[in-house]
Amino acid sequence: MLSKIKTKFIASLRYKKYRDLHNAYIIEGEKIILELLQQDTHKINILLTTDAWAKTLDKNLITKAYEHILISNIELKKLSSLKSPSKGIAVVNPPNITQDRTDILNSLSLVLDTIQDPGNLGTIIRIANWFGIDRIFCSDNSVDLYNPKVIQASMGAILRTRVFYTDLRTLFSEYQQPGFPIYGTLLNGTSIYKSEILQKGFIIFGNESKGISAELLPFINNKISIPNYPADRKSTESLNVSIAAAIVCAEFRRRTYSAYSK
Amino acid sequence: MLSKIKTKFIASLRYKKYRDLHNAYIIEGEKIILELLQQDTHKINILLTTDAWAKTLDKNLITKAYEHILISNIELKKLSSLKSPSKGIAVVNPPNITQDRTDILNSLSLVLDTIQDPGNLGTIIRIANWFGIDRIFCSDNSVDLYNPKVIQASMGAILRTRVFYTDLRTLFSEYQQPGFPIYGTLLNGTSIYKSEILQKGFIIFGNESKGISAELLPFINNKISIPNYPADRKSTESLNVSIAAAIVCAEFRRRTYSAYSK
Numbered sequence: 001m002l003s004k005i006k007t008k009f010i011a012s013l014r015y016k017k018y019r020d021l022h023n024a025y026i027i028e029g030e031k032i033i034l035e036l037l038q039q040d041t042h043k044i045n046i047l048l049t050t051d052a053w054a055k056t057l058d059k060n061l062i063t064k065a066y067e068h069i070l071i072s073n074i075e076l077k078k079l080s081s082l083k084s085p086s087k088g089i090a091v092v093n094p095p096n097i098t099q100d101r102t103d104i105l106n107s108l109s110l111v112l113d114t115i116q117d118p119g120n121l122g123t124i125i126r127i128a129n130w131f132g133i134d135r136i137f138c139s140d141n142s143v144d145l146y147n148p149k150v151i152q153a154s155m156g157a158i159l160r161t162r163v164f165y166t167d168l169r170t171l172f173s174e175y176q177q178p179g180f181p182i183y184g185t186l187l188n189g190t191s192i193y194k195s196e197i198l199q200k201g202f203i204i205f206g207n208e209s210k211g212i213s214a215e216l217l218p219f220i221n222n223k224i225s226i227p228n229y230p231a232d233r234k235s236t237e238s239l240n241v242s243i244a245a246a247i248v249c250a251e252f253r254r255r256t257y258s259a260y261s262k
Numbered sequence: 263m264l265s266k267i268k269t270k271f272i273a274s275l276r277y278k279k280y281r282d283l284h285n286a287y288i289i290e291g292e293k294i295i296l297e298l299l300q301q302d303t304h305k306i307n308i309l310l311t312t313d314a315w316a317k318t319l320d321k322n323l324i325t326k327a328y329e330h331i332l333i334s335n336i337e338l339k340k341l342s343s344l345k346s347p348s349k350g351i352a353v354v355n356p357p358n359i360t361q362d363r364t365d366i367l368n369s370l371s372l373v374l375d376t377i378q379d380p381g382n383l384g385t386i387i388r389i390a391n392w393f394g395i396d397r398i399f400c401s402d403n404s405v406d407l408y409n410p411k412v413i414q415a416s417m418g419a420i421l422r423t424r425v426f427y428t429d430l431r432t433l434f435s436e437y438q439q440p441g442f443p444i445y446g447t448l449l450n451g452t453s454i455y456k457s458e459i460l461q462k463g464f465i466i467f468g469n470e471s472k473g474i475s476a477e478l479l480p481f482i483n484n485k486i487s488i489p490n491y492p493a494d495r496k497s498t499e500s501l502n503v504s505i506a507a508a509i510v511c512a513e514f515r516r517r518t519y520s521a522y523s524k
Contacts, residue, residue: 119381123502123505126499126501126502126505127501127505129499130490130491130499130500130501131490131491132490132491132492132495155499155500156499157499191519193516193519194519226512227515227519228392228393228394229392229393229394229515229518230394231519233394235392237388237391237392237417237418237419238392238417239388239389239392239508240385240388242505243385243388243389243504243505243508246501246505246508246509247508247509247512250488250509250512250513251512251516253489253491254455254513256491257453257455257456257489257493
C-alpha cells in the first residue's frame with residue numbers, strides 16, 4: 001500500500017526541479033527494472049511492483065531495493081508517464097560518476113552541445129551504447145538526462161552510460177593537447193569517408209537547429225561531414241542529430257572491423 | 263475568412279478516415295509550404311496563410327493553389343497540429359505515382375514492413391531522401407503516410423519521395439529475379455561491412471518490435487546486420503529501426519564514394 005506522501009513524492013519526480021531537490025529519478029518498464037536490479041551502480045530507493053509481477057521476480061534481486069512496495073494496477077497507472085504502463089516503477093538515485101583522465105584520453109567520448117529534444121538524447125545514448133562508447137558529455141543547458149522521455153528512448157542504455165553535464169569550453173580547454181582529436185560534425189567539414197579517424201577523442205554534435213555553438217568551433221581540429229548522394233548535390237535537406245550520430249559512430253567503428261575488400 | 267464548413271473539413275483531415283474519403287491531407291510549416299508551391303507533383307487544393315506571411319510570398323506562387331484564404335493567427339492555431347503553429351496550412355491532394363519496372367530494377371528502393379511509429383516513417387523518408395533513394399514501399403498495414411507526425415518528421419522529404427502502400431509478398435513475387443538483390447536487415451545476418459553491395463535492389467526493414475515478418479523471409483537473398491562494438495559481444499541492446507536505416511543507407515552509398523585509403 002502506497003502512502004499519500006510517497007505518492008506525492010513519486011509524482012513530483014516528473015519535474016526536474018524535484019528530481020534535483022531529491023537527487024532521485026524514476027525508471028519504468030519491466031526490462032529496464034530487471035536490468036537495474038542486476039547492477040550495482042544505481043541505488044534503488046523505492047521499488048513499486050504489482051503483486052503478480054513480484055511473484056515472478058527473484059527475491060534476492062528485490063532486496064536490492066531499499067524499500068519494496070506492492071501497488072495495484074490502478075495506482076501504477078496513475079503514477080506512470082508511459083502510454084501503456086508496465087508492471088513496475090523504481091525510484092533511483094543517480095550514480096556517482098567521475099572522470100578518469102587517462103581513460104578519456106584513450107577512448108572515444110560523445111559531446112553534445114545544447115541538445116534539446118529528449119528523444120534525441122535518449123536515442124544517442126542508445127546508439128553510443130551499441131557502438132561501445134560509454135561516456136557522453138552534455139553542455140549544461142542540454143535537456144535533463146532524467147526526463148522520462150530520455151530514459152524511455154534510451155531503452156536501458158542509460159544504465160550503462162556515464163553522462164556528465166559540464167561547461168564544454170572548460171572541458172575542451174582541459175583536454176586540448178597534441179594527438180587528441182576533437183571531431184566536430186558540421187555541414188561544411190571533410191567527408192567522414194575521407195577523414196583519418198582514431199579510436200579516441202571527442203566527437204561533438206550540435207543543437208538540433210543551430211548546430212555547434214560558435215564559441216566551441218575553435219576547439220575542433222577535425223571537421224567531419226556526412227556526404228549526401230549523389231555527392232555534393234545542392235539540396236535543402238538535412239539529417240536529424242541522432243541520425244547523424246548513428247552514421248558517424250558506425251563509421252568510426254567500421255574502421256576497426258576487418259572489412260570487405262571494397 | 264474561413265467558413266465553418268471549410269474549418270470542419272480541414273479539421274477532419276487529422277483523421278485517416280477523412281483523409282481517405284476526401285483524398286486530401288494537410289501540410290503545415292513555412293519551409294515545406296514554400297517547397298510545395300515550387301513543385302508540380304502535389305496539387306494544392308486550399309492554401310491558408312496569415313495576411314502578414316502572404317505579403318512576403320511571390321504572387322505567382324500563391325496562384326498555384328486552387329484557393330487562397332487569409333486566416334488569423336487564432337484560426338491557424340485552432341487548426342494546427344503543431345506545438346508552435348507556423349504561418350500557413352495547405353490542403354493537398356496526394357500525387358499520382360506509378361511504378362516504373364525498369365527504374366525499380368536498376369535503383370535502390372526501401373521496403374518497410376509494418377512500421378507503426380509515425381516518427382520512424384517520417385525519419386526514414388528524410389534519410390532516404392538524403393541518400394538519393396526516392397522510392398519506398400510500405401506494407402499495407404504500416405502507419406499512414408499522411409499522419410501529421412509523419413509529415414513533420416520527414417521535414418519536407420515527403421514531397422520528394424514516392425511512397426507506395428502495397429502487399430509486400432506480391433511485390434517481391436513480381437520483382438524476384440536473378441541479379442536483383444533483396445536485402446533484409448536482421449539481427450542474425452552477415453555484417454554489412456562484409457557483404458557485397460549493389461546500388462540496386464530492395465532493402466527491407468521490419469517492424470519496431472517484431473522485425474521482418476516470417477512470411478517475407480524466404481524472399482530475402484542477402485541478410486545483412488549492423489555489427490555492434492566490440493563486435494559480437496553479448497548484449498541486450500538493439501537499434502531503433504530508423505537508426506538502422508540510417509546506418510544501412512549510409513553504408514550502401516559509401517561504397518560509391520572514392521574512399522579514404524582505409
